[in-house]
Amino acid sequence: MxxxxxxxxxxxxxxxxxxxxxxxxxxxxxxxxxxxxxxxxxxxxxxxxxxxxxxxxxxxxxxxxxxxxxxxxxxxxxxxxxxxxxxxxxxxxxxxxxxxxxxxxxxxxxxxxxxxxxxxxxxxxxxxxxxxxxxxxxxxxxxxxxxxxxxxxxxxxxxxxxxxxxxxxxxxxxxxxxxxxxxxxxxxxxxxxxxxxxxxxxxxxxxxxxxxxxxxxxxxxxxxxxxxxxxxxxxxxxxxxxxxxxxxxxxxxxxxxxxxxxxxxxxxxMSKSLGNLVFARDALREHHPDAIRWYLLSEHYREDFDYRRDALVRFEQYAADLRQALSVTGGSHSPLDVSRGREDVIAAMNDDLDTPTVLAVLHTMAGMIIDGAKEGRDVSSAQAVVRDLALMLGFTLR
Ligand SMILES: [Zn+2]
CATH class of the missing domain: 3.40.50.620 (HUPs)
Structure with a gap:
């Protein structure tokens, strides 16, 4: 790594x-x-x-x-x-x-x-x-x-x-x-x-x-x-x-x-002297912890982060897409293969914790599962892969 x-x-x-x-x-x-x-x-x-x-x-x-x-x-x-x-x-x-x-x-x-x-x-x-x-x-x-x-x-x-x-x-x-x-x-x-x-x-x-x-x-x-x-x-x-x-x-x-x-x-x-601190407990009152985590990991950790309260709505959607992908039921034909996505996630993690790339790949994989299920494809093994990666990233998936 x-x-x-x-x-x-x-x-x-x-x-x-x-x-x-x-x-x-x-x-x-x-x-x-x-x-x-x-x-x-x-x-x-x-x-x-x-x-x-x-x-x-x-x-x-x-x-x-x-x-x-x-x-x-x-x-x-x-x-x-x-x-x-x-x-x-x-x-x-x-x-x-x-x-x-x-x-x-x-x-x-x-x-x-x-x-x-x-x-x-x-x-x-x-x-x-x-x-x-x-x-x-x-x-x-x-x-x-x-x-x-x-x-x-x-x-x-x-x-x-x-x-x-x-x-x-x-x-x-x-x-x-x-x-x-x-x-x-x-x-x-x-x-x-x-x-x-x-x-x-x-x-x-x-x-x-x-x-x-x-x-x-x-x-x-x-x-x-x-x-x-x-x-x-x-x-x-x-x-x-x-x-x-x-x-x-x-x-x-x-x-x-x-x-x-x-x-x-x-x-x-964000500083005490400017009085503009945003507290985790206030964000947690309005937002899912997975959305907050997704948002805070959407920029590379070494970059400064410009927190915008209105941005969290988009990450609520991403977190919801992830939960949906893990709860849909597909069919029984042409099993969906997401092994390439899994490799991309690991490669990005090994690249100085490149979480923006990791999350973009994860979101794509979630979309593939949702679409695959609609087409009646077998998505069960793809769901297992995505669940494993999501838990590795600390999402609650609740
Ligand atoms: Zn110290």
Whole structure:
């Protein structure tokens, strides 16, 4: 199977291992404002990948984290006058329910930062011991100067990297830092935030260390595939690479890096600040989960996606055609052969998960079955093939 890796910027062959599980780590949510269509798209794309690997006989160990210790969560809890952990708990329940309703298989491991701080501390200690991190006044920073390849996946110059980091939570004016791009591994935090004991005093982890720690704990020091939204390439995933490879001495931390394009709404970037988030639960109230899945997979996962509410009607029809094709009764002569379509589906899946092509072929096959049944042809074996492929893609067919 060919997959595009953001690290090498090329397609590479991913050979599905037969003697061990595939290890997959996908960065999850900060539990507030879940589950919007950006989340839904990312998790559906990786759900299709997991299902396709399983369909080929592989076992998948899939870890998806929950960032329940994070500035935006604390800010929202303050604004709404609720406890941060109550807000997180409620939003995690919502995420689980939304994913179940979207027929997304639950990950094998679903750890939360608040329960994994003990996993992070030894890695931070190791980075200090090896000279990759330094302690100032109860805070610990990763020193990017000790990693000559820092930011290699982003392929940008220093000033561009700094500008992006500053937009995404970096404080370049922190007087404790040796370099404005050095990032926090441990911080003392604000008085009204949760704190844990550590060798550097009471505090909490920085944003990036959690994913290095949880992937190592649940999947091992090196993993097959690491995924997430394209907005995580820098700084988050670049910092993960620096921490993990510096701590373990093993390269690469992840063999494949897969990034899902961002979701827009009617031509505008979907964002909290613009207040134009579309939530999965609202879409699910009006639309069949198969129509939503079909729609979100109708563009290639690496492309940005412009979500248009009125577009879903067309995908309702496609999903209905599929159900109809699987319920019609044909005759008994000239059995319909769809093996060519099946081959085309597999070829497209192997071509960096080309789901737009896969779905176009599936729709054609559904049409052939409906027509074949009208002509009295035997469509039973064709239906079995299409049902198998549709389930592999995660359609409920209900
Ligand atoms: Zn992460």
């Amino acid at each position: 060919q997959l595009f890796s953001t690290l090498s910027r090329t397609r590479e062959t991913f050979t599905v291992p037969t003697d061990r599980p595939v290890t997959l780590y996908v960065c999850g949510v900060t539990p507030y404002d879940t589950t919007h269509m950006g989340h839904a798209r990312t998790f559906i794309v990786f759900d299709v990948l997991v299902r396709y690997l399983q369909w080929q006989g592989a076992t998948v160990r899939y870890c998806q984290n929950v960032t329940d210790v994070d500035d935006p969560l604390f800010e929202r809890a303050r604004r709404d006058g609720v406890q941060w952990d109550e807000l997180a708990e409620r939003q995690i329940r919502q995420l689980r329910a939304d994913c179940a309703d979207l027929n997304i298989l639950p990950p094998t491991f679903f750890p939360r930062v608040s329960e994994e701080v003990g996993t992070m501390i030894p890695i931070i200690e190791r980075l200090i011991e090896l000279g990759h991190a330094y302690v100032v006044d109860g805070n610990v920073y990763f020193s990017i100067q000790t990693d000559p390849d820092f930011g290699r996946m982003a392929r940008m110059g220093y000033s561009e990297l700094l500008a992006i980091a500053n937009q995404r939570g970096n404080n370049p004016h922190d007087p404790n830092k040796r370099d404005p791009l050095d990032f926090v591994l441990w911080q003392r935090g604000n008085p009204d935030e949760p704190k844990w004991e550590s060798p550097w005093g009471l505090g909490r982890p920085g944003w990036h260390i959690e994913c290095s720690a949880m992937s190592q704990r649940y999947l091992g020091e090196q993993i097959d595939i690491h995924g997430g939204g394209a907005d995580l390439i820098f700084p988050h995933h670049s910092c993960e690479i620096a921490q993990s490879e510096s701590a373990t001495g093993k390269r690469p931390f992840a063999r494949f890096w897969m990034h899902v394009g961002l979701v827009w709404l009617d031509g505008e970037k």
